[in-house]
Structures are given as C-alpha cells and as structure tokens.
Amino acid sequence: MSKSFNKFDKDAALDLINKITSQTKHYAVVNIEGESEGVTRFANSEISQNTNKQDLNVYLTLHDGTKEVTCTTNVLDETSIKKFVQDAENLLAAAPNGDFERFPWQLPGLITQENNDDLAEIYSVRGRADLLKECVEKIGTEYSAAGALTLTNRISAYGNSDSKKDILYSNQNNVTFNTVVTHIVGNADGGGEAVSHKVDGLESAIKAAFVQAKDRAALAINPINVTDKRFTVVLSPAALGDLVLYITLSLNAKRVLDGLSFCGSDVPTEQIFGKNVTITDDVTNPKLPAKYFDYEGNKRQVLPLIEGGFVKNLIFDNKTAKRMNAAPTGHAFYNGGYGGYSANTIMTGGETTQDEIIKSVKKGLFISEFHYTNFVNPATMLVTGLTRNGTFLIENGEVTKSVSNLRFTQNIIEAFNNITALSKDLHVINSIGTALMPSAKIERFAFP
Numbered sequence: 001m002s003k004s005f006n007k008f009d010k011d012a013a014l015d016l017i018n019k020i021t022s023q024t025k026h027y028a029v030v031n032i033e034g035e036s037e038g039v040t041r042f043a044n045s046e047i048s049q050n051t052n053k054q055d056l057n058v059y060l061t062l063h064d065g066t067k068e069v070t071c072t073t074n075v076l077d078e079t080s081i082k083k084f085v086q087d088a089e090n091l092l093a094a095a096p097n098g099d100f101e102r103f104p105w106q107l108p109g110l111i112t113q114e115n116n117d118d119l120a121e122i123y124s125v126r127g128r129a130d131l132l133k134e135c136v137e138k139i140g141t142e143y144s145a146a147g148a149l150t151l152t153n154r155i156s157a158y159g160n161s162d163s164k165k166d167i168l169y170s171n172q173n174n175v176t177f178n179t180v181v182t183h184i185v186g187n188a189d190g191g192g193e194a195v196s197h198k199v200d201g202l203e204s205a206i207k208a209a210f211v212q213a214k215d216r217a218a219l220a221i222n223p224i225n226v227t228d229k230r231f232t233v234v235l236s237p238a239a240l241g242d243l244v245l246y247i248t249l250s251l252n253a254k255r256v257l258d259g260l261s262f263c264g265s266d267v268p269t270e271q272i273f274g275k276n277v278t279i280t281d282d283v284t285n286p287k288l289p290a291k292y293f294d295y296e297g298n299k300r301q302v303l304p305l306i307e308g309g310f311v312k313n314l315i316f317d318n319k320t321a322k323r324m325n326a327a328p329t330g331h332a333f334y335n336g337g338y339g340g341y342s343a344n345t346i347m348t349g350g351e352t353t354q355d356e357i358i359k360s361v362k363k364g365l366f367i368s369e370f371h372y373t374n375f376v377n378p379a380t381m382l383v384t385g386l387t388r389n390g391t392f393l394i395e396n397g398e399v400t401k402s403v404s405n406l407r408f409t410q411n412i413i414e415a416f417n418n419i420t421a422l423s424k425d426l427h428v429i430n431s432i433g434t435a436l437m438p439s440a441k442i443e444r445f446a447f448p
Contacts, residue, residue, distance in 0.1 A: 008034060008056065008155055010169040016076070017159035017167055020060060023085045026092060027102050027161050031059040031295060034155035040128040043146040045136045050125055056155070062088050063102035067095045103318045105160055105297055113170040113292060115153075118199050123151040123175050131203065135210040139181060143214055147179030149206070158297045168293045172197060176430060177206045180389060181213035183221055188402065190216025191369055191389030193238065195428050197289035216368055216390035223402035226393070226447075232364030233445040234357050234394065237427040237437035239387075242370040243412055244279060244347055245431050246383055251305055253314040253324055254339025260378045262413060263311060266324070273309040273416040278348040280304050281315070281331070287426075288344045288434045293330065300330035305342065309417075315340035343433030350422030354439040357421045359397035361441065366392045366399055370408075381412040410446045418443040 013032055021028040034056035041049040061070040071088040073080065121127070128149045136145050152174045159167035178193040192209030196202040235243075250261040257265075262272070281303040283290045292300055296318050304312040316324070317332035317340050331340030358366060373385030386407055393401040421441035429435050 009171070010157070010167070013155075013157035013169050014159070014163075014165065014167050016058070017157065017163060020058070020081060020085060021159070021161045021163070023082060024062060024089060026089065027063040029061040029063075029102075029105075029160040029297075030158070031061075032155065032157040033057050033059070036153040038123075038125060038128070038151045039148055040125065040132060040150075041148045042132055042136070045139070045143075045145045047129060047132065050129075052125075058084075060084065060088050062092045064092055066097045066099065066101055067092055068098050068100070068102070069095050100319060100322060103296070103322075105162055113172060115171055115173050117173060117197070119173040119175055119197070119202075120151065120153065122199055123149070131206065135207055139210060139214045142184060143181050143217060144184050145179055145181045145210070145213070147177070149175070149177045151175055154291075156291060156293075158293060158295070160297070168297060170291045170293070172289060172291070174289050175202060177209060178430075179210060179213050181210070181217045183217045186221035188217050188220030188223070189389050190214060190218070190220055192216075193430060195430055195434055213389075219392060219399065220390055220402040223391075223404040224393070225404050226365075226406070229447055230444045231447060232361050232394075233442050234354070234361060234364060234366045235440045235442065236354075236366075236368050237423075237439055238429050239367045239370050240347070240440045241345075241429045241431050241435050241437040242373050242385070243383070243415065244345060244435065244437065246373070246375065246381065246412055247279065247416070248281070248305065248315070248342040248345055248432075250378065250381065251311070251313070251315050252339035252341060253316045253320040253326070255378070256314060257320065257323060262379060262381045263314070267311050267314060271309045272311055272413060273306060274419050275309050276350065276419055276422060277306055277309050277416050278304075279306040280346050280348075281342040281344055282346050283344050285344060285346060285436065287428055287436060288346075290344050290433075294332040294340070295334055296328070296332040298328050298330040298332065300343075303329050303331070303342075305345075315342060341432050345431060345433070345435040346426070347435075347437050348422075349424045349426050349438035351424055352421055353425060354423045357423060357439060357441045358394055358399065360421065361394045362396060364394045365403060365445075366390075366394055376409065382409065383412055384409040406447045408446060409448045415442050415445060418445075 017030045036054040069091045073084045156170045176195045190213040192213035194205040255261045283300040321328040368390035370385045376382040391403045392399045423439040426436040
C-alpha cells in the first residue's frame with residue numbers, strides 16, 4: 001500500500017474498498033480491520049520488553065444468490081489485490097447454496113470516528129517507560145511488580161458494492177494497563193487494572209491501580225483456609241463483571257437458537273434476576289471506548305438487556321435476526337452468523353459505596369478477581385472458576401485476614417437474585433470490549 005498504517009485514513013479506506021469492489025461482477029462486502037499495538041511489559045519491577053506490531057487485514061465477502069464466501073488478506077499491493085479478488089470468485093463458483101441471499105445495506109448515515117486525543121503522544125514508548133518507572137519506585141523494595149501497559153490504535157472500515165463514497169470508518173486509540181504486585185517474602189499477590197480512551201484521568205487511574213495492587217498484596221500475606229460452603233461475598237467491579245459477561249453471552253440470539261442460553265427459545269416473559277439487576281449495552285456512554293457500527297455495517301444502538309430483573313432484548317446479527325424474524329441490533333462480531341455481543345456493557349449501581357457495603361457484612365469474603373471462569377451448564381447458568389489476586393475475610397464489617405484462593409461453582413441466576421447491595425460508583429473494566437461495573441454484595445455464594 002502507498003500509505004502507512006498510521007496514515008490509513010478514511011480516504012485511503014474508501015480508495016481500497018472501491019478498488020476491490022470494482023474488480024468483481026458479484027456483490028461485494030469489504031471489512032477492513034487494522035491494529036497497531038505498542039506494549040511495554042515489566043516483571044520483577046523492571047521493564048522486560050517493548051514490542052510494536054501493526055497489521056491491516058481486509059475481509060472480502062462475495063454473494064451470488066444464496067452462495068456466499070469470505071476471504072481475507074493482509075497483502076495489499078495491486079497484483080495481490082487482483083489475485084485476492086479472483087481467488088474469492090473461484091471459491092464462490094464452487095460454494096454450495098446457503099440459507100440467505102445477501103442482506104440489503106441500509107446506510108445508517110455517514111459514520112466517521114477519528115482520534116482527537118493525545119493518547120498516542122503521551123503513551124509513547126518513552127511515556128510508558130517513565131510512568132512505569134515512577135510507579136514501581138513507589139511500591140518499595142519488599143514488593144515486586146509485573147504487568148503490561150499497552151497503547152492500541154484500531155482502524156475499522158466497512159463498505160460494499162453500493163457504498164461509492166458512503167463508507168463507515170473508525171480510527172481510535174485506547175490504553176490498557178494491568179499489574180500484579182507480589183510481596184517478595186510472603187509470596188502474596190494483589191492486582192489492579194485501568195483502561196481508557198481518553199487522557200483525562202488515565203494517569204491517576206494507573207497510579208491508583210498500582211496502589212491498590214500493593215495494598216492487596218500487603219493484606220494477602222499469610223492466608224488462612226476456610227471451609228464454609230456458602231459465604232456472603234462482596235465482589236469488586238472486576239469480579240462482578242466476570243459474571244455479568246456470562247449473562248450477556250447468554251443473550252446472544254445465536255446461543256439461544258443453539259440451546260446454549262437460559263432464555264430457552266426466545267425472550268422469557270417472567271422475571272429472571274433480582275429487581276435491582278439492570279444491564280444495558282450503551283454505545284453512547286463517554287466513559288467507554290465505542291465503535292458506532294458493527295461488522296455488518298449496521299449502526300450500533302443503545303440496547304437495554306436486563307431491566308429490573310426482566311430480559312428486555314436479545315443481541316442479534318443479521319442472519320440470526322432473519323432466522324428469528326427480528327431486527328438486527330448492530331452488535332455483529334463477524335458476518336458468519338455467530339450472533340451478537342455486548343461491547344459496552346453497563347450494570348446500574350445502587351446508593352452506597354464499596355466501603356459501606358463491606359461494613360454491612362458480619363461475616364463474608366471480599367473477592368478482588370475471578371479467573372478461569374467457565375460454564376458448567378450454559379442452559380442453567382451454572383459457572384465455575386477460581387479467585388485470585390486478593391481474597392479476604394470480612395468480620396464484623398472489617399477486612400481482617402487473607403484467604404487462600406477458592407474454587408466457586410455458582411448458578412448466576414441464583415446469585416443475581418441474591419444481590420442485596422450495589423455500589424453507586426462504577427468502574428471501567430476490561431471485558432469483551434469494555435464495561436462499567438459497580439461492586440456487589442451477594443448472599444450465599446457457593447464454594448463447593
């Protein structure tokens with residue numbers, strides 16, 4: 001290509017899409033997905049690696065009646081593009097008939113998202129190194145820090161044979177940070193993370209994540225074992241978000257069709273979760289980095305998922321919507337009929353703080369994070385996983401002791417009917433996309 005990745009603007013995307021679609025007689029859909037990633041990794045409180053990678057991939061889908069094929073390439077010189085299109089046409093000729101004709105593209109209005117922030121300059125290699133050095137020096141010699149600070153630039157574009165000049169284009173920066181701080185004598189860990197697409201507040205969030213990780217590591221020395229099978233738990237936003245993810249995955253209409261959801265065969269009419277459970281996919285929330293169109297060229301919309309414990313909507317791509325006689329919601333992850341996903345998940349909070357929630361617990365656990373969480377039975381919403389990076393005993397409203405990591409096996413529907421408090425403060429966490437989550441108090445959480 002004549003332009004570098006960092007200069008792959010809307011005009012370059014339009015030029016490439018038109019170049020590809022003009023070389024085939026078939027109806028063509030073109031997706032362009034690019035990512036430039038600068039990662040500074042650190043271990044033993046020292047920077048261990050700086051990497052930079054760039055990749056720009058083009059996905060071409062051709063339609064002929066109900067026939068459909070998709071091919072991909074990242075080699076974009078003139079000769080390679082011509083061969084790429086010819087290969088796709090050859091595959092289309094040999095493809096069997098499918099279930100759908102192409103979906104007519106309804107232009108959602110010109111969408112162009114471009115960076116207007118200084119993230120790339122501030123979080124350059126030097127900027128990342130200087131910030132990490134400052135943070136590591138403050139944790140002291142009794143602790144060792146490991147993790148990564150990453151600057152990512154993502155480019156997405158969508159167009160087709162009808163596009164001409166009206167393609168969809170997004171070019172956005174994002175910074176993610178995670179760390180585990182370990183006490184070098186007690187071998188006790190604490191974790192922290194931060195993520196943002198804006199400069200404002202990000203540096204302080206990264207520093208706060210370091211402090212949180214150190215504080216949790218200090219508390220985690222000399223953990224005790226507990227044998228109770230049920231506990232009142234206070235989940236951090238990260239831990240709660242891990243469970244909410246499985247709710248949103250189960251609202252993927254394709255999983256509903258495949259019998260892999262608690263919803264049965266459609267949106268259930270009865271109340272499923274507690275009245276204090278409200279979850280929304282909100283592409284407009286300014287705290288979350290968002291792309292305003294999906295992989296199939298649909299405009300993303302604000303989608304209520306759970307309201308007052310009732311399921312309000314499923315998440316659709318084009319093909320699943322067609323199968324279920326519904327409208328697509330603009331949440332397609334891919335055009336292969338895999339359903340949709342929630343990329344900007346927000347759970348409504350309550351009226352108290354995390355500290356106040358802890359003070360309300362006579363005996364229970366504070367859980368910093370879950371990991372290795374997986375479905376045991378997706379139809380019943382039974383999941384299992386482990387705690388990590390800080391699990392603590394709460395006694396009479398105070399965090400008193402560290403607890404060894406535990407395995408949980410919990411029905412999420414039961415757990416989200418036993419939420420007795422939610423914090424009013426929401427925190428950005430990494431999930432599929434990003435999410436805004438409160439802390440939560442859940443009664444009788446199961447540790448078999």
